């Protein structure tokens with residue numbers, strides 16, 4: 287269900303009379319599911335009300351804030367019957383901060399919900415049949431719980447096996463990267479604040495500690511805020527486009543202890559730059575790299591195109607398994623290193639390599655999955671759109687003495703068709719696209735190349751489901767999907783899917 291539909295200018299307002307709820311009135315709602323943004327999906331006299339903070343299985347009292355023809359939004363006023371899965375969120379700023387959405391749900395229930403979200407998307411968007419897909423009790427996601435657009439499930443075979451989500455034994459302090467917008471403290475001359483944007487807004491909530499962030503990243507952000515304030519560095523103002531410091535990015539190598547600090551600035555000149563660098567080095571002894579990224583655009587995009595080293599190395603290193611990775615300022619590197627290893631091992635397992643295969647790793651970033659696969663394949667080809675990431679990937683191959691890999695910069699949808707023209711015939715294609723999923727031209731090329739297996743690593747179950755449908759229609763069968771909890775306490779779900787070409791064994 288598209289909850290963002292806007293009325294066309296000039297179109298008549300929807301007739302909301304006769305609906306079972308009215309704006310500003312209070313109702314008792316039964317919560318029957320959890321929506322994609324972690325909100326409770328309530329039912330009031332058959333009408334759907336999305337209520338932030340309510341959990342499946344609960345009975346709540348809510349005030350209606352907004353009504354549309356098919357659904358509305360309510361504010362949680364009282365929990366009349368609480369879910370056994372409800373817990374007290376440990377973070378003191380959980381309610382203001384938009385970073386986590388599920389801290390009030392027990393971790394075990396979060397894992398169950400994430401699996402259900404994957405199943406719901408496969409069924410509803412992909413029209414795929416999932417083996418034994420009875421909903422986890424009370425864990426249906428938004429549209430499904432509301433009974434809108436339910437899936438047909440028209441795949442032939444027994445259905446896709448969706449495994450229980452692989453969670454963390456300690457799901458806190460797992461992030462290796464903090465990306466913090468900087469603003470001006472209200473009423474305090476010159477003081478800088480930095481934290482998260484409040485949910486659904488661009489209002490910065492100042493934050494000293496984030497419970498899903500590694501402690502070192504908290505310390506780096508706090509130090510940079512303090513030092514920049516002392517040196518009189520002005521924060522960037524989104525509305526006026528004035529001011530200098532936009533974001534502070536802290537990256538921490540969990541297995542090496544190396545730290546990178548990136549200052550994203552609205553211009554090249556940093557006043558008292560040498561003092562700034564000296565004070566950061568003094569405050570953070572394990573820092574290995576201090577970089578500046580220049581972004582003069584009035585945009586939500588964090589990074590600009592120009593990055594330069596202010597001090598130290600242009601990369602930091604980290605390890606996953608026994609492979610060492612160089613990571614530069616703008617390169618994508620999975621944020622949860624513990625679960626990354628779990629994810630990559632599953633991708634490797636699904637690739638089913640014997641040492642003889644030609645493999646393509648599309649959207650390869652700094653070559654993390656490529657290098658994992660190369661240890662078990664004849665040759666791996668990686669493609670990635672960010673040039674610095676490919677430089678990192680090449681360096682990573684050299685550092686790890688892995689020679690059977692070839693990396694190329696460019697859009698996967700452009701480079702892979704070119705590889706096809708050159709006669710490269712992969713046995714396995716691994717894709718790990720951004721949230722928007724695979725480009726249609728890439729899916730077409732995969733179908734034309736006819737690899738035996740496709741391994742699809744996804745951070746967005748809805749685009750995963752959409753793309754699996756295309757691959758299924760083109761002669762592939764989705765065998766299994768493994769959700770991996772890379773982002774505990776948030777609504778984000780990572781999964782890895784195995785597809786085999788029709789007529790081959792899964």
Ligand SMILES: C[S@@+](CC[C@H](N)C(=O)[O-])C[C@H]1O[C@@H](n2cnc3c(N)ncnc32)[C@H](O)[C@@H]1O
Pocket residue numbers: 618619620648649650651652653654655669670671672675696697698699718719720725745
């Ligand atoms: C989810 S990340 C995966 C990276 C890598 N596989 C990993 O696990 O670290 C997606 C990557 O796709 C890259 N990307 C985005 N659009 C692309 C495109 N059209 N072609 C190739 N790479 C692209 C991004 O820069 C990013 O590095």
